Amino acid sequence: MSKLTETASQLRRDIVRMVHAVQSGHPGGSLGCADYFTALFFDVMKHTAVPFSMDGVGQDLFFLSNGHISPVYYSALARSGYFPVTELSTFRRLNTRLQGHPTTHEHLPGVRIASGSLGQGMSVAIGAALAKKQNNDTNIVYCLHGDGELNEGQNWEAILFAAHNKVDNLIATIDWNGQQIDGSTDNVLSLGNLKAKFEAFDWLVLEMDGNDMDAVVAGLNNAKTFLGKGKPIVILMKTEMGKGVDFMEGSHEWHGIAPNDEQLAKALGQLEETLGDY
Secondary structure, three states: OOHHHHHHHHHHHHHHHHHHHHOOOOHHHHHHOHHHHHHHHHHHOOOOOOOOOOOOOOOOEEEEOOHHHHHHHHHHHHHOOOOOHHHHHHOOOOOOOOOOOOOOOOOOOOOOOOOOOOOOHHHHHHHHHHHHHHOOOOOOEEEEEEOHHHHOHHHHHHHHHHHHOOOOOEEEEEEEOOEEOOEEHHHHHOOOOHHHHHHHOOOEEEEEEOOOHHHHHHHHHHHHOOOOOOOOEEEEEEOOOOOOOOOOOOOHHHOOOOOOHHHHHHHHHOOOOOOOOO
């Protein structure tokens, strides 16, 4: 097991334990994106946890648009040094900095936007990327979005804007798991040919397997080779909701429900403790 794969396993343990402890939260998408967060925060992205600055000058930036998968975000931030790992035990509790959806008024290091309302992260990421261009900051802006989130029309206005303004220091990733809270994306509101849509909006479109660590690292690094060439970049990342926990995998039903005691024990039995539980 590689170091990154070990880290991803620990993130998955953190996710199910956090959500179980308060019987509230979103484990499905969080589990599916654990490999992406691990590759980004522990290998690909150039960032410094301490000291943390909101402006992020001289660092790569990450924006989580589908903020309901906060468990994996918080775990990645804590495990990469932004705040104590023990603070994960406060997830969704009264007066915590680890709200169910990330917020900025709690001043949690690593969180630069509130992302409870879907559809807004693309606009923010594009704005941050343009700011870096204007400041001659050569660092990269990354953002993550749910596929069901693309039902929000604001995304497509931002996607048009980014291509028109040649925002080519941005790598957006779509968690393409085919599931959203009410069912499959095909049944709720079909996205059709997503690759063709982005290409029609004049983006460079790449694809990768989001649940294969080597593929994620290679895919993100490959995307970096296309920066500065006049087009924004999007990666369509195929994942499985609930990845790593067999009874959660592939089902929209685990979008936003917590495991009970028996289910937690079963899940933890499938996920190796590699960095030490909080």
